[in-house]
Amino acid sequence: MPVRDITDVERLRKINAALISRVERSMDQQGNAFTLFQTAINLENRVRSRTEELRSTLRRLEQSNIDLYSAKEAAEQANLSKTRFLAAASHDVLQPLNAAHLSVSALAEVQTSEEGRRLVGQVERSLATIGNLLQTLLDISRLDAGVVRPDVTEVALEPLFASLKSDFQPLAEQKGLSFRFRAGNAVVRSDRTMLRRILQNIVSNAMRYTRSGGVLVGARRRGATIRIEVVDTGCGIAEDQQEAVFEEFHRGAGAVESDAAGAGLGLGLSIVRRMADTLGHRIAVSSVVGRGTVFRLDVPAVSPRRLGLHSATSPARPRGYGLFGTKVLLIEDDDAVSAAMVALLAHWQCAVRAAASSGEAIRALGDTDWLPDVIIADQHLADGDLGTETVAAVRAYLGRPVPALIVTGDPSPMLAKTTRAAAIELMRKPVKPAELRALLAHLLA
Template identity: 35%
Template sequence: MDESTRSQSSSPTTSENEAEYRQARSRILNVIIAVCYLYFSGIGEKLSNPAVTTLVIYVASFFAFTLAVFLHTRLRPGYYAVRRLLAMMGDFGSLTYVMLLGQTLALPLYVFIVWVTLGNGMRFGSRYLIIASAMAQLSLLALYILGDFWRQQPYLMATFSMLALVLPAYAMTLLRQTAEARDSALVAMQAKSRFLAHASHDLRQPIHSIGYYLSLLRTTRGKPDREQLIDRIERALGSVSRLFKSLLDIAQLDSGTVAVNSEVVSLQALLSDLVQQNEQSAQWNEVELRFVQTSAWVLVDPTLLTTMTQNLLSNAIKYARGSKVLIGVRRQGKSLAIEVHDAGIGIDEQHMPHIFDEFYRAHVEEDHDAEGVGLGLSIVNKLAQLSGLTLTIKSRRGAGTVAGIYDIPISAKQPEPKPQLAGDSPRPMAGYRVILIEDNIDVLHATCALLQQWGCEVQSHSTIPDRFGRCDLIIADYDLGNQELGTDAIRAIRAKLGSTIPAILMTGYAEAVVSKQTIDEGIQVLAKPVPPAMLRSTVSTLRIALRNQTPR
């Protein structure tokens, strides 16, 4: 509702009440200050007795008016346009009258003209700032027309006039910026409210199904049925894992701790790994996933490019249920583009301007309640900007979507071949000695069992251990409780064994943990939830690196 048309009976808001009250209270204080100044300046000695009497009566009347406005704000709080305008007219009228009488002695009272102008504008908004600015100019014009003294000071009056214009104009800019910041904050709050609603739903659904699947698993005897239930539990856990990974990614990007570490990368290897990782998801969504082979090598950060492409690919699979998805590389001059084409449901034109907003989902009934909280494209967009790449989305409802990462620089050189990781044998890390530290007992037992299944010899501890044997690797949770940190545990074990043993730090914190100091200490940081394949790959890489340094 517009301010000028609000009803006086409308319910007042707290901010309006406070603004009215503070302005009325400040007016009383300023009148007292002005009266004290006039008294001690000796203005009575320079005016005739009739003029002094008139001034006293006027000041007393205005003070009574000021008190009346103050009491009205207490008894009738809220927005009253007439009250505001009358108070402003009283302020400027009184200042004009006193400055006409006081002349030179009244020069300092110009400060109150500025105060009345800015005070009303900053408290009541840009409309009242404009009105107050116009009243200030009228007040100065009246001084110039009615006062001989002021007419003899044209440069001073010009200065006063310009100040009464420049300061409100600057205040107007600040008000506009404040309003834009407020609106942005409001949009962010609304987005996060939507996120909480979506996240609650997207977390409850898979957890709800996991509970039922586990109940069925306890009573199911046949191996095919058990494998089917395990497959469904794995799928539900994947949904929860993807949600948490999105939250961790967006929090880390917002914290500004993500660094770009470019290296020469084979797009064939990177994309084929992604296709392999998404084959199961494609089967679940009845999607035919195709990949166009490539021999290109590029100079990028492989982790960031993998995250970007993974988000685009998972989006395509999710919204192309029962159709086709194609991923491939397109050459564009001295750069390359990774494009993901899908024949899915597409995106309505009205949603396109918002698809990169955090927590925004272009969701309609035909989307089959597709999971996600609207973070994937926002993450890709931020990572693309950070990496100096370009993200483009073209889509039409019912005709599918083309999502592409462009301006990927081509590399003329190929890196030295990396050592092959451990094979797929049942126990690929037999004899590998690991110290595992985790304060959560369930996580401790699960991680220990997984490492032992791979052949590791595990020393498990729920706190920083006092006694332990020789080891090849330390795996520690970051927050061990009781103000103990995994980094402290790693340093203590290294110090006692007298060697910089390779270490992995697993953490549920999205910010601050990945510090330069941690990286300098040679500690690999993995953000929870850590998929078994990622943990296995990291452990295998560290094991091979240790073998290359010290043949056993």
């Protein structure tokens, strides 16, 4: 074959190889493009599927949120209904319980035998336990429902501590315990009633678990706060139980046997934690088993430069409790409570006139020769009358500010403000006769 032909053939082969290579590359590119196209379609399908799954999940989540909100609303409504029910039930139960307290106290006045006095004492302690449990259940319900609104004022600790000492000193003497208070001139910002209840429950707990030694309640300034400490030499609390003591129904194993019947259900410190949280007061506990326990409550302090502007002390409780000849206007619409109160006051040598409403009270005063020395009234009276308004009407009728006391089972904080503004004392049912007698003596002093 001529050289020229060989050269042409070689050239054609190269051209053919180049064309084939180009075609193959083109086909590869088309194949890759097709693969990418298929991949894109698959990805789009997967994205669409995931998007639909996400939308479905969001719809379910939205429905769950709606269901949770409805459940929360139902739970809150049930809680409020429970609070209203307990408040109403407590008032209905406190009325006969109050009558029982007063009747038993009147019965104690006429007992001459040791056995009779012992039995009366047993009944009184049982009634006190029932009353404390009812009040505690109501307090827990109201605190959990968030309906408690603290009335924060400036509270002097010295008279508050003196009141607690008066309550617990007989128990301390009975158990042979030392019982000391150190308040100084400390004044704090808190709700007076709630702060007293907190300290009362802590001191009661300390007394219950202390067999020997004693209990000390003290206050000292720490910067902008006053730290109130309740120190006892009782059985102590194990470290792993020190937070559990604030839980409902938690009761320690070291209660003194004589206190076992009055130890309740272990709700006292649960109330303490709830009230402290409501007031924004920090509470803590430290303890050593076998050596004792310290409860610490931090309360905002009133600036020392303002202490002179306030009358921090309250009048001392009179030592005498003689009520002989005291004229009492009793305004109570419950027949059983009224009869029991009249009987009790009669044993205290008081002269009593009873009424069930505002109108009856005014008619009872028609005889101008009989002017009451003190008024005792329930808050919720017959014909829809209110005790506070009735006291105001009686005072206006007589033209003088007769000392007055509202005795009620109504736990409303607003009532406490109303009575305080009207210079009326307030006592919650069930009434403890000894406290009633002391308060009447204080009002008449």
